[in-house]
Amino acid sequence: MRLAELSKRSGVSTATIKYYLREGLLRPGRQVNATTAEYDEEHLRRLRLVRAMIQVGRVPVATVREVLGHVDDDSLGRTVRLGAALWALPHVPEPDTDDEHLQAAQHEASELLRALGWRNAELLTSISPAFRSLVVAVAAMRRLDFDWDAELLMSYARLMHRAAVLDLDFVETRETEAERVETAVLGTILVEPMLQALHRLAQEEESARRYGFE
Amino acid sequence: MRLAELSKRSGVSTATIKYYLREGLLRPGRQVNATTAEYDEEHLRRLRLVRAMIQVGRVPVATVREVLGHVDDDSLGRTVRLGAALWALPHVPEPDTDDEHLQAAQHEASELLRALGWRNAELLTSISPAFRSLVVAVAAMRRLDFDWDAELLMSYARLMHRAAVLDLDFVETRETEAERVETAVLGTILVEPMLQALHRLAQEEESARRYGFE
Numbered sequence A, B: 001m002r003l004a005e006l007s008k009r010s011g012v013s014t015a016t017i018k019y020y021l022r023e024g025l026l027r028p029g030r031q032v033n034a035t036t037a038e039y040d041e042e043h044l045r046r047l048r049l050v051r052a053m054i055q056v057g058r059v060p061v062a063t064v065r066e067v068l069g070h071v072d073d074d075s076l077g078r079t080v081r082l083g084a085a086l087w088a089l090p091h092v093p094e095p096d097t098d099d100e101h102l103q104a105a106q107h108e109a110s111e112l113l114r115a116l117g118w119r120n121a122e123l124l125t126s127i128s129p130a131f132r133s134l135v136v137a138v139a140a141m142r143r144l145d146f147d148w149d150a151e152l153l154m155s156y157a158r159l160m161h162r163a164a165v166l167d168l169d170f171v172e173t174r175e176t177e178a179e180r181v182e183t184a185v186l187g188t189i190l191v192e193p194m195l196q197a198l199h200r201l202a203q204e205e206e207s208a209r210r211y212g213f214e
Helices: A003-010 A014-022 A041-056 A061-071 A078-087 A100-115 A121-127 A129-143 A150-171 A177-211 B003-010 B014-022 B041-056 B061-071 B078-087 B100-115 B121-127 B129-143 B150-171 B177-211
Strands: A030-033 A036-038 B030-033 B036-038
Touching: A003 A014, A003 A041, A014 A041, A041 A061, A041 A177, A061 A078, A061 A177, A078 A177, A078 B177, A100 A121, A100 A129, A100 A150, A121 A129, A121 B177, A129 B177, A150 A177, A150 B150, A150 B177, A177 B078, A177 B121, A177 B129, A177 B150, A177 B177, B003 B014, B003 B041, B014 B041, B041 B061, B041 B177, B061 B078, B061 B177, B078 B177, B100 B121, B100 B129, B100 B150, B121 B129, B150 B177
Parallel strands: none
Antiparallel strands: A030 A036, B030 B036
C-alpha cells in the first residue's frame, strides 16, 4: 500500500508517519520509484505499536526506540525478549532517600516472592525493575505506618498473578513470534490503565453494596 | 506535642509542616502561648495523609485541599464521602477526539457492568470518573484493533472486584469513621502502584515458567 493508504488504515496522519520514519521507529517502505514507497501489513502493525506507546502510554521517543530494539532482536529467548522490551517502559521513579524503610521493604518484598513460591524469585529480586518498584511501594507504606500484614500483600499478589495468566494466554493466541512480543508490549500499555479504572469502579460498587447511598 | 515532636514523629520537616499549615492542609494547633502551639494524634494522622498524597501520589496542593474537604464532611453518607474524596484524585486525561470508538467503548463498558451483575451499574455509568477512565481505556484498545473479547474483560473485572473486597475489608479494620475515610484515600494512593508492580512481576514469573530462559 502507499503512504496515503497506510495513513488511512492506521488512523495516523502522513506527517506523523514521516516523523516516525525519520526517527527510525518505522522501517522504510520498499522504494518503487524516486518518490513512491510501498508499505505492507508489517508496517501497519508496527505503526499501531508505536502509536500506542507514544499516544496512549506517553512513552518518550528514545524509549520507544529502545523497546523496539528488543522487540526486533530475535536472537534472544522469548522470556528475555519480552522482559527486555517491558523493562524499557517507564517505571516508578526512585525515591530521593535510601532510608531504613527502603532496606526493610527490600527484605519484605523478597520474603513475599519466596512465600508465594514463585520459582524465579531469586532472579526477579536481583534484576527486575518491577521488583524495585514493588520495594518503593512497600517502603512508602511503611514510612506512613500503614500496618498491612504480609498475608494481605500475598492476597493481592495472587490476584495479580491470575491477571498475568490471562495476559499471557491472550498473547499466546497470536500467530507469529513477532506479533506475540508486540502484543505483550501493547498489552502492558493498554491493560494497566484499564485495570486501574476497573479497580476504582469495583471499589465504588462494593462500597455502595456495603454502605448504601444515605 | 510541640511542632518539633510532630516533625520528628511524622518524618516531615518543620518547614514543610508550616507550609501545610499556611495552605490550610493541616488544622492549626491549640495555641498555648504567643509562640507555641500544641498538636495531637489527629494532626499526626492528617499529616501522614497529606504527605502520602503530595509525595507519593504527586497530587497537586489544590486537589489535596479538595479531597480533604470531602474527607472532613461528615454530613455525607460513607459511600458518597468515600466516593467524593477518591473522585477528586487525578484520573486518566480525556482523549482529544470524541470519535466513533469512544461511543462504541461507552456502550461496551456499560454492557460489561451490567453483564457482571453490578447492582449500581446504572449509577456508576452516569456519574463515576472511573467509568469514564474505563471508556477511554477500552476506546484506546478498539482504536488499535486490539481484538479482546467481552469475556476476557469480564475476567479482569472480577479479579479487580476481589481486590476491592480486600481493600474495603482492610478499611473496615479502622476504628473511627474519620480513620476509615483517610485509610481509603491512603489505600488508593499506595495500593495502585503496588498492584502495578506486582502485575509486572507476575508477568515475568509466569513468562519464565512457560518459556524458560533460553
